[in-house]
Amino acid sequence: MKIAVDAMGGDYAPKEIVEGIELARDTYPDITFLLYGLTDQINKYLKNDDRIEVKQADEVIAMGDEPVKAVRSKKQSSLVLAATAVKDGEADAFFSAGNTGAILAAGLFIIGRIKGIDRPGLATTLPVVTENSRKNFVMLDVGANADTKVLNMYQYAMMGKYYAQNVMNVANPEIGLLNNGTEADKGNMDHRKVHDLLADDGDLNFAGNVESRELLNGAADVVVTDGFTGNAVLKSIEGTALSMLHLIKDNIMAGSLKSKLGAAMLKSTFGNIAKAMDYSRYGGAVLMGVKAPVVKTHGSSKAPTVKNTIGQIKQIIDSKMIPELNDYITSHKDHLDQIKDSIKNK
Amino acid sequence: MKIAVDAMGGDYAPKEIVEGIELARDTYPDITFLLYGLTDQINKYLKNDDRIEVKQADEVIAMGDEPVKAVRSKKQSSLVLAATAVKDGEADAFFSAGNTGAILAAGLFIIGRIKGIDRPGLATTLPVVTENSRKNFVMLDVGANADTKVLNMYQYAMMGKYYAQNVMNVANPEIGLLNNGTEADKGNMDHRKVHDLLADDGDLNFAGNVESRELLNGAADVVVTDGFTGNAVLKSIEGTALSMLHLIKDNIMAGSLKSKLGAAMLKSTFGNIAKAMDYSRYGGAVLMGVKAPVVKTHGSSKAPTVKNTIGQIKQIIDSKMIPELNDYITSHKDHLDQIKDSIKNK
Structure with a gap:
């Protein structure tokens, strides 16, 4: 290649x-x-x-x-x-x-x-940092589209499924919709519609709504979000992780000799943490x-x-991944057209 | 009282x-x-x-x-x-x-x-954790409205100003709009409109767009956001901070005697960090x-x-705070009506 x-x-x-x-x-x-x-x-x-x-x-x-x-x-x-x-x-x-x-x-x-x-979305892989059989997850869109529509989010779920299956080797990946509560009726109008579309799709293993608080605990294999929220959430995770590492460092440097000695003894632990939070290990962002x-x-x-x-x-x-996604979409054209019509008529 | x-x-x-x-x-x-x-x-x-x-x-x-x-x-x-x-x-x-x-x-x-x-918004105070003259900031809306309109966000800025001034004792608070880039033309259609309204308002000390990555570094005194994104960002910050503390703990417990000893020596440092991240110190969420x-x-x-x-x-x-905000809104009724009309006509 x-x-x-x-x-x-x-x-x-x-x-x-x-x-x-x-x-x-x-x-x-x-x-x-x-x-x-x-x-x-x-x-x-x-x-x-x-x-x-x-x-x-x-x-x-x-x-x-x-x-x-x-x-x-x-x-x-x-x-x-x-x-x-x-x-x-x-x-x-x-x-x-x-x-x-x-x-x-x-x-x-x-x-x-x-x-x-209709619109490609940007997918990023993030680590699951707490004890979980799931080691990472893919989230999309994290910023290709600031104005995301219902249909786009529905398609992100399909694309995320192929990414998790083919690239992350997850059989039957669980798909979650990032929302402001786990109940089915949470969120704004668009997110409620996306929830119902995903719940009704027999080809997708939909796990329901997930909250951003649970992402790093491994809430799902694929996290579907609109590009505006996804971008804000990705940057919040990055920013908070970096701020906490700074905070730890500042506190250690401002502390006593004992605290500096303690930090020296924890050097490999801090190395593990920095490694766990470093999502460049999972590669780059993919335009799906x-x-x-x-x-x-x-x-x-x-x-x-x-x-x-x-x-x-x-x-x-x-x-x-791409030919298989393409085949799926081609062979489900009628179904996808019905979905488009149903969104318009809602 | x-x-x-x-x-x-x-x-x-x-x-x-x-x-x-x-x-x-x-x-x-x-x-x-x-x-x-x-x-x-x-x-x-x-x-x-x-x-x-x-x-x-x-x-x-x-x-x-x-x-x-x-x-x-x-x-x-x-x-x-x-x-x-x-x-x-x-x-x-x-x-x-x-x-x-x-x-x-x-x-x-x-x-x-x-x-x-038009719509009240929920305001939460969050800590600034890195070295900064600003020690905390207020963010709204963090979830009162999942479907936030341009006018609502504009009003959140006014309300946030009064909160920062009166409750946080910040003279002339800097107001930032949470967006997916700092440039003026970033974001979706609604956020671009809100940016321009805030930039044109002589009564607001608008600092432009801020990214969620910079929030805990003290990007602004008041962070204006739609309720859906604000809720997701707040929960991401909480979730990431908690996940990192778990990660540190898990790594220490899984580590050698040396790492446990190191952790014991850093006990007061970890206490400071937990305190810095504990935003309940700043009180509760206020429905503005x-x-x-x-x-x-x-x-x-x-x-x-x-x-x-x-x-x-x-x-x-x-x-x-509330009577002063009320007086401001009453005495600026004509101005606010003009803004409403301008949003409709856009």
């Missing part, structure tokens, strides 16, 4: 991207790479070009660029050229650590939606609902995270 | 409520209390009835009762009778640790809205936009939290 890489996206690009791709190349013997970017900069860091083809891109989409405009106007950017390679069948998947909005726009406008999916894997990692990603994310892309391809 | 108390609401009612009210009575010599509930149960715990009048209520609204229905049908419940005492001018404020929905319904239907406020203070604490509240919440109610009354 071949992966098209935006080598210029991310805070440490191209250095950490190039080094991460070399790690991935050494780990996965069946992957070859197309690396798009400023070739003279890339070649400074590339030690060995075995299975790595460097392709010149004259432009770079910056983190602050307006996404849709940048994708439309910077045709020679590493991001647009890498996405175009996927569209043209030259590569099987797209990877970037760059401008999130531009990645979403490239996925949507260049690579294109799966027929029958487009025709090929479009995967982004945090802008601050370093080489090992880049390598992990390539492993995730390989799993998406090897497991045939 | 006189506070009407639902003595039967909460997981530890009436014991912890009665004990908390006695603590508050001993702390605040200018407060008298009307305690509604099953008098024989209340009297079992009441040691001294100085400034505490016990009033019989034959019914109790349970945590699982359907809120609006319960408030309408259980006319003799402690919750309804306490709210009615406020409505009838027999008491200045309402307090309960009971069924949240029923408290909101009683505030709305019995005590009633301030004229000019009704004619009298309506304040609820967590169902799991014990006597000291009940006492703190009574202190918060005293501050709301002493600072004249």
Whole structure:
């Protein structure tokens, strides 16, 4: 398989991207790479070009660029050229650590939606940190769409099911709807409609509403949410975890010698905690609902995270997640059309 | 001043409520209390009835009762009778640790809205845990309304300003809009409209959009949000903080003797952290936009939290927050009507 890489996206690009791709190349013997970017900069860091083809891109989409405009106007950017390679069948998947909005726009406008999916959604895997047979879960949409409709959330559930099944290897994944209470009638009008649609769908293992308080305790394998709330919840989890680690550190540094000694003795414990909360271990965020894997990692990603994310892309391809999702949607066209009509008539 | 108390609401009612009210009575010599509930149960715990009048209520609204229905049908419940005492001018404020929905319904239907406020919102004070001149912030709505409109969010900003000014003693409080990015054009349609309304309002010190990642770092004094997102974010913060404390504990218990010894040495540090994250120190959630203070604490509240919440109610009354908010709204009626029209015409 071949992966098209935006080598210029991310805070440490191209250095950490190039080094991460070399790690991935050494780990996965069946992957070859197309690396798009400023070739003279890339070649400074590339030690060995075995299975790595460097392709010149004259432009770079910056983190602050307006996404849709940048994708439309910077045709020679590493991001647009890498996405175009996927569209043209030259590569099987797209990877970037760059401008999130531009990645979403490239996925949507260049690579294109799966027929029958109205709006792609961004899926992130998060850890379950308390004792549970479930070790992680996938949540979507975490920010591709700020204005999410009932139909979109219903489709997120289907897409999340395929992600959990194929990439996380969960048989018959439990699907929860993020809501402001667990009772069936909770939430705003849209969430109540989504609840009923999911409850009525025999192909989905719907576990009902879940509250954000229970997410890290493993409330479900797939957590469905509108993109506005999902984004806010994801950032709250990140922010709270980081704030607590700071708080612990500040308290230790302000404390007595005893507290510093205690902290030294707990060093490996704190290491385990930081590891448990580090969701880059699970790879990047996946734009679900487009025709090929479009995967982004945090802008601050370093080489090992880049390598992990390539492993995730390989799993998406090897497991045939996208063709299977596509087959399901094609073969259930009538059913999905009925759902669309029922939403309109409600 | 006189506070009407639902003595039967909460997981530890009436014991912890009665004990908390006695603590508050001993702390605040200018407060008298009307305690509604099953008098024989209340009297079992009441040691001294100085400034505490016990009033019989034959019914109790349970945590699982359907809120609006319960408030309408259980006319003799402690919750309804306490709210009615406020409505009838027999008491200045309402307090309960009971069924949240029923408290909101009683505030709305019995005590009633301030004229000019379309929908009351629930405000919670949260701690700022990293180094910052700001020690806490107020966020609203955290769940009174699952379907929040542009006008409601605009009014939350005004109400939050009065809360921060009068109760938190912040001069010219900075107001932030919870959104999925800091740029002015971020968010869904409603949030963009709210952003522009707040930015144009000369009476509000608007600091722009804030992300949930930055809340505990002290992004603003007042954080305005729709009730659905606010509820999800509040529960994410709670859930993540609790999960991290569990994670630390589990890792320590599973660790070596060295790690257990280290934890013993960090005992006071962990105590500080638990204290910093415990937002019951700041009192309860306040239903902003009704004619009298309506304040609820967590169902799991014990006597000291009940006492703190009574202190918060005293501050709301002493600072004249509600009359001042009311005066502002009355004197700006034309301006507020223009805003309403402008939202309709958009």
